[in-house]
Amino acid sequence: MSRSAEIPSCTVDAAPDEMYAILAEAGCLVVTGMATPADLQAVRSELDPYLQAAKTEADDAEAFYPGHTRRVIALMHRSPTLCQLMTHPTVEHLGDRHLLENCAKWQLNVTAALEIGPGARDQILHREEDLYPYWTPPRPNLILASMWAISEFTAANGGTLIVPGSHRWDADRVAKPNEIVRAQMQPGSVLFWLGGTLHGGGANITEDQWRYGVLFTYTLGWLRTEENQHLSIPIADVLALPEKTRTRLGFDMDYNGRGLGFYDPRVLAPR
Numbered sequence: 136m137s138r139s140a141e142i143p144s145c146t147v148d149a150a151p152d153e154m155y156a157i158l159a160e161a162g163c164l165v166v167t168g169m170a171t172p173a174d175l176q177a178v179r180s181e182l183d184p185y186l187q188a189a190k191t192e193a194d195d196a197e198a199f200y201p202g203h204t205r206r207v208i209a210l211m212h213r214s215p216t217l218c219q220l221m222t223h224p225t226v227e228h229l230g231d232r233h234l235l236e237n238c239a240k241w242q243l244n245v246t247a248a249l250e251i252g253p254g255a256r257d258q259i260l261h262r263e264e265d266l267y268p269y270w271t272p273p274r275p276n277l278i279l280a281s282m283w284a285i286s287e288f289t290a291a292n293g294g295t296l297i298v299p300g301s302h303r304w305d306a307d308r309v310a311k312p313n314e315i316v317r318a319q320m321q322p323g324s325v326l327f328w329l330g331g332t333l334h335g336g337g338a339n340i341t342e343d344q345w346r347y348g349v350l351f352t353y354t355l356g357w358l359r360t361e362e363n364q365h366l367s368i369p370i371a372d373v374l375a376l377p378e379k380t381r382t383r384l385g386f387d388m389d390y391n392g393r394g395l396g397f398y399d400p401r402v403l404a405p406r
């Protein structure tokens with residue numbers, strides 16, 4: 136008899152160390168109650184003009200990104216609310232637990248608002264850590280990923296595909312259908328997964344629902360980021376941000392006794 140896999144879930148007030156223990160074991164975890172209805176409304180109004188302007192392409196079956204989807208990046212510049220949520224205490228705890236064993240300062244890697252529309256197909260399953268092919272899976276801890284549910288996520292409207300436990304698999308093991316789960320969550324919940332966990336955007340088989348999520352991934356402070364955060368927000372805005380946010384945007388040294396990323400702050404001051 137084969138048992139279907141499941142994504143574990145807990146509330147935002149669960150003990151942080153327990154949350155990490157579950158995430159490390161399953162490779163994925165839904166945390167409910169991470170954003171308030173007011174946060175979600177603010178994110179919608181801040182990003183709406185960009186999403187309305189984003190083009191949807193027809194599908195190319197070979198392409199990494201399925202058609203019938205809208206993507207907007209550079210979210211630290213475009214959404215002040217997401218800029219605050221990016222350093223949510225739960226994210227900070229899980230990031231410290233997962234990434235600090237391999238760096239002194241971890242940083243934001245990718246931001247993307249992702250709307251999956253009716254007719255979109257399943258995305259190819261992949262690992263966030265495939266960005267760094269110099270190690271083969273299972274790799275050391277390099278990335279923590281998160282998907283914030285702005286709309287409801289269902290099995291029919293494009294809920295993220297996740298393969299629990301696949302962070303421990305060898306590169307060539309292929310997921311069987313009963314090992315793949317479609318994340319279902321309410322708006323304000325966050326799906327976390329590890330950089331080695333197989334995942335992808337789900338197909339949207341509804342007639343008229345758009346699934347709306349925000350992807351944030353985080354990487355080690357000494358690795359090159361997938362989205363260039365230094366060119367995704369004007370420097371004058373960076374200087375006005377809290378110190379913790381600046382660190383997460385990579386405007387800080389990954390100090391390991393040798394000072395990776397040193398700079399002279401006087402260069403940033405207005406002339």
Ligand SMILES: O=C(O)CCC(=O)C(=O)O
Nearest residue numbers: 249294295334335336337
């Ligand atoms: O949209 C999703 O649920 C996942 C997206 C993803 O994995 C990607 O775009 O690489």
